[in-house]
Amino acid sequence: MNEDNGVGEGRIPERPFWTDSHNHLAMEDFADERDELIRRAKAAGVHRMVLVGTNPEDWDDCAEMAGGNDFRHSAGLHPHEASRWSADVRSRLEDALARGAAAVGEIGLDYHYDLSPRAVQRAAFADQLAIAADRNLPVIVHSREAFEDTAAVMRPFLPTLRGVIHCFTYGPGEAEAFLDLGLNVSYSGIATFKNAPLIREAVLKTPTHRMLVETDAPYLAPVPHRGRRCEPAHVAVVGAFLAKFLDLEECRLASVTSANAAALFGL
DSSP, X not given: OOXXXXXXXXXXXSSOOEEXXXXXXXXXXXXXXXXXXXXXXXXXXXXXXXXXXXXXXXHHHHHXXXXXXXXXXXXXXXXXXXXXXXXXXXXXXXXXXXXXXXXXXXXXXXXXXXXXXXXXXXHHHHHHHHHHHHHTOXXXXXXXXXXXXXXXXXXXXXXXXXXXXXXXXXOHHHHHHHHHTTOEEEEOGGGGSTTOHHHHHHHHHSOGGGEEEOOOXXXXXXXXXXXXXXXXXXXXXXXXXXXXXHTOOHXXXXXXXXXXXXXXXXX
């Protein structure tokens, strides 16, 4: 494990205090049971979360839900939606960010599905990075099968612009490259999958003071819940797995990753 683990000497709580740094609780999948999901999350030791917006239709819902629960929220146009980027959507995004958003995101590049043309994705990504830089907001970055272009588009804004590569899906070399650019790296339930050894190698290269944990709910439920709908409580499962893998006390990893999320998103 990287010896620069960044765990401070402050008091570590007796019970894990986790932060789900990325979920989509505003999605329709959760419409009828959000209060129960939040209750289950808190029972599992997940006390903070960031509700991530991906398109104009969910930005307001994320803001309203976060405000009512003392969580944080973000707003951004997901790369799948990049073809919608226009002056009107930009104006709507800036209005959404003005509602106290903690970050610009989820933004980035996705070359796996290519639901928007790659050049269009890059243009929308760059424009939203510029908005974040202008507003001094961190960014939540989606990058899938697009490592080189993600780094290239972001490089002019870094290291001044803060941010996190969410739901990291690359290997140790890419993790080190993003870390060298000053970014944080967030791990999801994928890290628990048997067929994800490269992601676990990346975990070993990530100092804990630059690490976040997330669910990306309703997607990517960790083992042993894989194949079912993911929910915010599952970040405790992800975190416990990573703590065991890194040979750290669970409470210690929960504390430091929560502190990282707090510093990035103002929790």
